[in-house]
Structures are given as structure tokens and as C-alpha cells.
Amino acid sequence: MTTKKDTSWDNVAGWYDDLLRSGGTYQKELILPNLLRLMEIKKGEQVLDLACGQGFFANEFLKAGAVVTGADASAQLIALAKRNSPSADFHVASADSLPFIKDKSMNKAALVLALQNIENVLGTLRECARALKSGGMLCIVLNHPAFRIPKRSSWGWDDKTDKNMIVQYRRIDGYLSEAKIPVQMHPGDKPDEHTLSFHRPLQFYFKALRVAGFSVTALEEWNSHKESEPGPRAKAENIARKEIPLFLCLVAKT
Secondary structure (H helix, E strand, O other), X not given: OOOOHHHOOHHHHHHHHHXXXXXXXXHHHHHHHHHHHHHOOOOOOEEEEEOOOOOHXXXXXXXXXOEXXXXXXXXXXXXXXXXXXXXXXXXXXOOOOOOOOOOOOEEEEEEEOOHHHOOOHHHHHHHHXXXXXXXXXXXXXXXXXXXXXXXXXXXXXXXXXXXXXXXEEEEEXXXXXXEEEEEEOOOOOOOOOEEEEEEOOHHHHHHHHHHHOOEEEEEEEEOOOOOOOOOOOHHHHHHHHHHXXXXXXXXXXX
């Protein structure tokens, strides 16, 4: 999924595969329908699923009629991808080096929840630009860099508002400074297993896309589809979910 060995998801490949197969995930319920809407895949189009993991999105692109090539740095995840979607062409590769893809051969590419875990962002985007045909589309989905900053953002509560109501807010303790942050790979279990996440502000991604030869044609912010169980804070939590997006999608073209 990433360009460096110390950010590999090999150690949790099985758990991650089970997670995406389960119902109610953001990948299945929120990201997938929006991604398919934006990509508008047509039958026979060549689609690159970069940092494809175990092939969850690649399989959906196949269902939409695409000819799919997938790549991921994790050999364990690629083994699962080949099992889950045998009709796609999968490779173990860093996102910034895709020698098996011919120049200007892809119609569209997706990079879902991975660029934040990749160190060589510019090299990755340049490989995408090389692989895409003229006018080709790249869809990037990120944890929203303005609101989801590992170890520098959190939820808080304010019950002293003028309207005498409880408000849930998002606290941001840092944004513009880039950071390399270790994060637990499997929340709630195996605390010693970590990967690296790279925080970058929005301007970083826009500049890198421009340097790589892309023009950003769309930006969307996606909020949570979930709702809280009834309780004293449920209303505030649901309002916060609608107002504070979890994910950012950038659509760029060559």
C-alpha cells in the first residue's frame, strides 16, 4: 500500500481483508458509491487501482466493466487480491515505480486511503501521470487532512453554549506543519504493531499534483453515513458527523 517497508500492511493483511468484507465500513458504504459515481467507469476502460490492498475496490471496478491493473507494496495483500479478484492483473510494487505499466495506457486510476501513507508522493503522482492517457482521470481519496491529523486532532464537548445545548467540536492542534506519525495498525489490539502516516496540508497535494502534470478538476468532502444510538449526546454527535467531513476526494486530470 506504500513505498517503504516500515509502512507495509503485511502484518495485518488478514484482519484488513476481514474488515472490508464486513458490512458497515466507510469503504463499502461511503467511499465506494461516491468513487464509482465520480469515475463513471465504462466497459473496457483500463483502470489502475494503485495501493490496491486486497482488491476490494479493484473487484468493484471489474464489476463495472473495467480491465483492472492493481499494485500494492504488500505481498500479503496482493496474494489476497489475486484470490479475491482472479481476473484482474495484480503486482507487488511500490506506488512510485510501476515498470509493468506502459506509458499512456490507462484511462483512469484510483488511489484510495493510501497517499497519506506514502512517503514519495511526487514520485507516485508522476507515475500516475505517466501511466494515464491524455485527459486521463486520477481519483485520490484521503483521510481529510484538515480534520483528521493523527495525534494532533480530537473530538471535544462544549455544554456551555448560548443555546444551552451540548455541542461536539473538532479540536485541531496543528495543520500546516508536515509530520511523519506512527499509528497503530490494528486499533484495539497488538499495540506494538505500527505503520507510518504522513500528514500534509491541502496545499501540499495541490502543488504536488501541479508539478506532476495534473489539473485538479473536482474536490469533494465526504461526511460519515453513521448515526449514534439514542442517548444524551446523540443529537450533538449526529450534527457533528454531518458538519465535519472525514474524507477528502480530489479528482485530477492529465
